[in-house]
Amino acid sequence: MRSGAAAAAILVVALALDLSARFCSGANVTYDHRGLIIDGRRKLLVSGSIHYMRSTPEMWPDLISKSKAGGLDVIQTFVFWNLHEPVRGQYDFEGRKDLVKFVKVAWEAGLLVHLRIGPYACAEWNYGGFPLWLHFIPGIVLRTDNKPFKVEMKRFTAKIVEMMKQENLYASQGGPIILSQVENEYGNIDSAYGKGAKAYINWAALMATSLDTGVPWIMCQQDDAPDPIINTCNGFYCDQFTPNSDKKPKMWTENWSGWFSSFGDPVTYRPAEDVAFSTARFYQLGGTFLNYYMYHGGTNFGRTAGGPFITTSYDYDAPIDEYGLLRQPKWGHLKDVHAAIKRCEDALVATDPKTTSLGSNLEATVYKTESGKCAAFLANVDAESDATVNFNGNSYHLPAWSVSILPDCKTVAHNTAKINSVATVSKFVRQLSRDDSAAAAAAAADAFISGWSWIYEPIGISSNGAFAKRELLEQINTTADQSDYLWYSLSIELKEDDKNIVLHVDSLGHVLYAFINGELAAAGKGSHSNPNVSMDVPFSVLPGKNKIDLLSLTVGLQNYGAYYDLQGAGVTGPVLLKGLENRSTIDLSSQQWTYQIGLRGEELRLFDGGSSLWASHPTLPKNRPLVWYKTTFDAPSGTSPVAIDFTGMGKGQAWINGESIGRYWPTYTSPNNGCTDSCNYRGPFSASKCTKGCGEPTQKYYHVPRAWLQPTDNVIVLFEETGGDPMQISFATKVAQSVCSRISETHPSPVEMSSGSGPTLLLSCPSPNQVISEIKFASFGTPRGSCGDFHQGRCGGSGDDLAVVQKACVGLSRCNVSVSTDLFGEPCKGTTKSLAVEASCAYGKGS
Ligand code: GAL
Numbered sequence: 001m002r003s004g005a006a007a008a009a010i011l012v013v014a015l016a017l018d019l020s021a022r023f024c025s026g027a028n029v030t031y032d033h034r035g036l037i038i039d040g041r042r043k044l045l046v047s048g049s050i051h052y053m054r055s056t057p058e059m060w061p062d063l064i065s066k067s068k069a070g071g072l073d074v075i076q077t078f079v080f081w082n083l084h085e086p087v088r089g090q091y092d093f094e095g096r097k098d099l100v101k102f103v104k105v106a107w108e109a110g111l112l113v114h115l116r117i118g119p120y121a122c123a124e125w126n127y128g129g130f131p132l133w134l135h136f137i138p139g140i141v142l143r144t145d146n147k148p149f150k151v152e153m154k155r156f157t158a159k160i161v162e163m164m165k166q167e168n169l170y171a172s173q174g175g176p177i178i179l180s181q182v183e184n185e186y187g188n189i190d191s192a193y194g195k196g197a198k199a200y201i202n203w204a205a206l207m208a209t210s211l212d213t214g215v216p217w218i219m220c221q222q223d224d225a226p227d228p229i230i231n232t233c234n235g236f237y238c239d240q241f242t243p244n245s246d247k248k249p250k251m252w253t254e255n256w257s258g259w260f261s262s263f264g265d266p267v268t269y270r271p272a273e274d275v276a277f278s279t280a281r282f283y284q285l286g287g288t289f290l291n292y293y294m295y296h297g298g299t300n301f302g303r304t305a306g307g308p309f310i311t312t313s314y315d316y317d318a319p320i321d322e323y324g325l326l327r328q329p330k331w332g333h334l335k336d337v338h339a340a341i342k343r344c345e346d347a348l349v350a351t352d353p354k355t356t357s358l359g360s361n362l363e364a365t366v367y368k369t370e371s372g373k374c375a376a377f378l379a380n381v382d383a384e385s386d387a388t389v390n391f392n393g394n395s396y397h398l399p400a401w402s403v404s405i406l407p408d409c410k411t412v413a414h415n416t417a418k419i420n421s422v423a424t425v426s427k428f429v430r431q432l433s434r435d436d437s438a439a440a441a442a443a444a445a446d447a448f449i450s451g452w453s454w455i456y457e458p459i460g461i462s463s464n465g466a467f468a469k470r471e472l473l474e475q476i477n478t479t480a481d482q483s484d485y486l487w488y489s490l491s492i493e494l495k496e497d498d499k500n501i502v503l504h505v506d507s508l509g510h511v512l513y514a515f516i517n518g519e520l521a522a523a524g525k526g527s528h529s530n531p532n533v534s535m536d537v538p539f540s541v542l543p544g545k546n547k548i549d550l551l552s553l554t555v556g557l558q559n560y561g562a563y564y565d566l567q568g569a570g571v572t573g574p575v576l577l578k579g580l581e582n583r584s585t586i587d588l589s590s591q592q593w594t595y596q597i598g599l600r601g602e603e604l605r606l607f608d609g610g611s612s613l614w615a616s617h618p619t620l621p622k623n624r625p626l627v628w629y630k631t632t633f634d635a636p637s638g639t640s641p642v643a644i645d646f647t648g649m650g651k652g653q654a655w656i657n658g659e660s661i662g663r664y665w666p667t668y669t670s671p672n673n674g675c676t677d678s679c680n681y682r683g684p685f686s687a688s689k690c691t692k693g694c695g696e697p698t699q700k701y702y703h704v705p706r707a708w709l710q711p712t713d714n715v716i717v718l719f720e721e722t723g724g725d726p727m728q729i730s731f732a733t734k735v736a737q738s739v740c741s742r743i744s745e746t747h748p749s750p751v752e753m754s755s756g757s758g759p760t761l762l763l764s765c766p767s768p769n770q771v772i773s774e775i776k777f778a779s780f781g782t783p784r785g786s787c788g789d790f791h792q793g794r795c796g797g798s799g800d801d802l803a804v805v806q807k808a809c810v811g812l813s814r815c816n817v818s819v820s821t822d823l824f825g826e827p828c829k830g831t832t833k834s835l836a837v838e839a840s841c842a843y844g845k846g847s
Pocket residue numbers: 121122123124184185234254259260
């Protein structure tokens with residue numbers, strides 16, 4: 001028998017051989033009208049976006065290995081300029097910003113990389129990725145033919161290219177980077193820039209190619225991208241897209257797997273069937289490179305969220321969720337699509353597609369080579385009606401809005417409307433704390449939160465850095481985004497008989513708190529679609545001097561649109577005192593205002609937890625505005641991802657061991673109506689088509705990366721703006737709750753067949769040490785919904801279905817159930833039936 005060490009050595013050699021075979025000699029990457037050509041071979045590639053700094057380096061290997069298991073060949077990321085050069089000329093590539101390391105992690109897993117240098121990114125990232133200092137360069141106009149801008153853009157782009165070259169990361173050098181991107185979606189907005197736009201795009205193309213990366217560059221959403229830059233498509237569907245030259249391949253750089261969330265809006269989800277449909281349609285109609293945006297969205301830690309109002313979570317309903325867990329059935333369903341499409345690769349890249357109509361909204365596309373290879377796609381693009389089509393002498397059932405993939409032009413390997421993947425659903429499980437009952441707390445060492453201490457943030461001006469101006473200042477020009485907060489303060493003499501006066505404030509947003517004589521008198525907030533805030537605040541007058549302190553906040557800077565960089569914020573006025581007794585309205589706009597950028601607590605770095613000012617006293621201040629809170633806690637045990645449920649708090653920011661986990665805002669709920677619990681995947685998708693969580697907080701759980709936690713004595717600091725009760729916050733871990741499987745009696749792919757009577761449903765627990773402990777749902781008929789949310793359809797689901805599956809599965813770690821009327825009886829003759837099962841797994845005795 002081989003010793004473990006010898007076996008490990010063999011493995012290392014084998015891996016080294018594999019890598020050397022793949023990467024040591026530089027690969028030549030070019031393209032033609034059918035695809036990217038790597039070392040002389042056209043490739044069919046599947047790619048996914050993961051933005052390195054939206055997770056932690058500790059998560060990267062797992063995210064990348066899950067991407068690879070899901071069938072990806074390529075990892076795509078933007079490069080975020082403002083992260084790497086927060087101060088002009090001072091670069092930072094440490095920790096989560098370690099771009100080289102991220103590229104290497106993908107490389108070590110055997111994946112390729114698409115580097116979107118931009119450096120404009122959009123991406124729901126603060127200020128679209130531009131450093132704010134750019135805005136202050138004299139004479140600069142961003143994203144057009146403007147010298148000061150071009151100098152900076154070229155310097156940064158060249159810097160990144162040089163870094164990659166130094167590490168031999170371009171494919172031309174033997175590395176994994178096969179593709180780069182310059183600019184981003186400029187074509188969507190370029191008309192606003194007039195003549196400068198075209199000159200800028202031509203310059204950007206020349207600048208990029210002059211950097212000599214040895215791999216192609218792309219521009220997305222840029223119909224006039226000059227040669228040799230490839231213009232690519234972004235959207236929910238790109239099957240109808242054609243590049244601007246018949247020498248360029250059809251590429252899709254952003255297939256939006258879901259959508260981003262904004263505080264105050266419901267959360268968008270995109271059904272797996274529709275994502276799969278869009279993907280299959282793209283490869284059907286000649287596409288050979290597709291990227292999911294996002295494959296893993298992650299988290300906008302710190303103040304990196306764009307905006308305004310982008311949530312801290314950037315989950316995106318992506319195939320891998322914010323916490324790094326598989327989102328099922330999306331991940332599994334897409335994996336099945338990729339596997340089926342890969343089986344078509346040889347025929348697909350060798351020739352051009354030939355599409356014929358099989359009837360109204362029915363299309364067959366065939367890729368047939370002279371050597372006899374054949375792959376076909378049959379599509380039903382009707383949003384309502386299923387169809388049966390004849391193709392090559394056989395008959396095929398095509399559900400509405402679906403594509404069947406036939407890698408040999410005969411047998412259906414996959415239909416995008418039929419989800420057959422085993423799914424697991426994850427749920428948040430609350431971790432007990434001392435505040436739960438004493439007995440429970442005694443049993444729960446987990447997530448133990450000890451007593452809170454606090455510091456009041458002064459209301460109004462408290463810093464030596466304050467300054468005065470006889471005008472209202474725009475906020476972003478004033479703070480340079482060093483902080484979310486800007487104080488506008490003023491004192492005014494009023495008379496006792498000024499009883500019913502109202503303070504009127506107009507602001508560009510994004511959030512405004514008005515304090516009158518030291519009391520919070522009003523709070524207002526905008527939204528992603530309309531950030532402005534206006535308020536009329538009843539004023540309780542003191543005879544003599546009255547104090548007005550307006551605290552104005554940004555919630556992430558704009559990231560999209562023509563001249564988005566010039567969109568302002570803050571109290572730009574007018575600010576009026578109305579309703580004065582026997583006097584006309586007073587316009588306060590050009591009176592002397594005193595300004596303070598940021599908070600005193602920020603100046604004192606309270607978020608590090610270390611100050612000596614923290615007070616602890618049995619009566620913790622609750623529901624008071626502007627309070628810093630601090631406590632220590634033990635990490636929830638185990639390795640499951642951790643979140644904080646901020647229910648009970650208002651709005652603010654949170655830090656764990658000095659790392660900012662982002663802005664929290666559980667009190668910003670979405671409107672009560674307009675959500676669709678069960679979304680019909682058939683028909684064109686849009687970001688507002690399928691939404692959930694109406695009437696609930698847009699974001700209640702906030703990710704705390706495991707890597708930022710130690711077992712005990714973790715310090716959490718909160719800055720609460722409007723008022724909350726920190727005793728109510730709780731920790732949760734996200735764990736797999738259920739395993740599911742659904743299979744149709746017409747299951748197309750080759751599966752284990754049971755005694756000839758029908759396909760077999762397979763159910764297996766995530767860990768071999770677990771056994772199926774309970775069958776939560778079983779229905780043979782027309783069950784609806786998805787894992788975690790199955791419900792009975794029109795037919796089937798008699799009580800017996802549950803019993804049949806229980807008998808076959810409970811107590812086993814995996815089981816097979818034949819999908820046939822022999823076992824379940826006939827619930828509805830003439831209808832195609834499927835079996836859906838949801839089960840729980842538990843660790844068996846002794847494991
Ligand atoms: C695209 C853009 C991405 C991202 C996406 C929406 O327009 O290129 O960066 O913002 O929209 O999530």
